[in-house]
Amino acid sequence: MDASNLPEDALATPVPRRREVVPEATVARLPIYLRALHGLADEGQTTVSSEALAEAAGVNSAKLRKDLSHLGSYGTRGVGYDVDHLIAQISRELGLSRRCSVVLVGVGNLGRALAGYGGFASRGLAIDALLDADRSRVGEQIAGLTVRHMDDLPDVVTGVSIGVIATPADAAQEVCDRLVSAGVTSILNFAPTVLSVPSHVDLRKVDLSIELQILSFHEHRKAARAEGALA
Template sequence: MTTDPMTRRDIPDATVARLPGYLRALHPLVSAGVEVVSSEELATIAGVRSAGLRKDLSYLGSYGVRGVGYDVERLASEITRQLGLQHPWSVAIIGMGNLGHALAAYSGFATRGFKVQWLVDRDPAVVGTTIAGMQVVDFEQFAASVTEQVIAVISTPPVAAQEVADAVVALGVRSILNFAPGVLNVPAHTQVRKVDLATELQILAFHEQRGKDDARLGADGIEASG
């Protein structure tokens, strides 16, 4: 294994999806001044298995010490670096309905590496109002002021989502978080992640209906789900 820090390792998608969880599990340890953590301990906090955690971390390189554990601070900063969170990313929230409103006010973005920079809506009655301390602008104002890389959050009604996606892609946006149910057609280089609230409930309904009590992770009947 080359230790060259510039090697672009190929980190599996499944691992990438768990890194944010590890980072969040590490934060209280950093704050508490804990120096070292074992894969077993961290896995428990993060709600995964220790073997999986070790494999995940091994894709980032060798940041642990055998017989000891992982240096908390070093590991946190390495994951931060891998996720590209050294400096905050700009976020534009497009669609200022109930959900856009809530997202604008959500403090979790700021604490985890994101700066909501634009609130965008097309309704003239909403444009110009202040939400969570920010002025809502229309799409033209947004388009005119975007210069840097930005992540677009689409919280419009479903019918407008594709149109908005096309428009932000035309502005050069390459990352979209979509709350509108339905499929977005975007160019291949554009990353889209979808959050569909009703779908989540429907998946729960399926299991609830089946009474599917899968007793995985048995222990004393407690399963960590995070």
């Protein structure tokens, strides 16, 4: 893409050449690989084969190799991948080495849980600020952070930032708009509602009840199949 028309890319840049655009499906799996690699590193493993890493990540080994090939050729044939090196490459690809501030809006039950969730900090993504529209909650200490009022948003958002919405559904769109106005270009929405954002903003959503409903469907289908089998 942008690197394709650079005449001498591989020699000049300290960073290995970006081969191509990484498919979205691959990006979604990189964090899983990263987690598995950290687990292997903690066990003292220095190298790992695609077969072993795929097993730890719960995916097909061919898929894993193709995913990693989109980042570059970081493996050694006959040996496997160097664990630490691969961790570094995936972390760099995900932008985890670069400082990236995260702003969480809404400190209800879910917001509190997210603020206290340890999985973020261990991957270089720590929540930097907590905001809430309810002034009675402002000043409260949660997970080492002080809750600030929503109106402080412009002061909190500095440079590259990710916004997390953990408010009730009816407040989500307004919060979303204010995040966008403040310059946030990536938003993670936990509120059970459809948000509309400008095209330059990345929006991901996690709906807890939807996952349960999908499981309910499968339970229902399994039950129907069982009844059909004995009929």
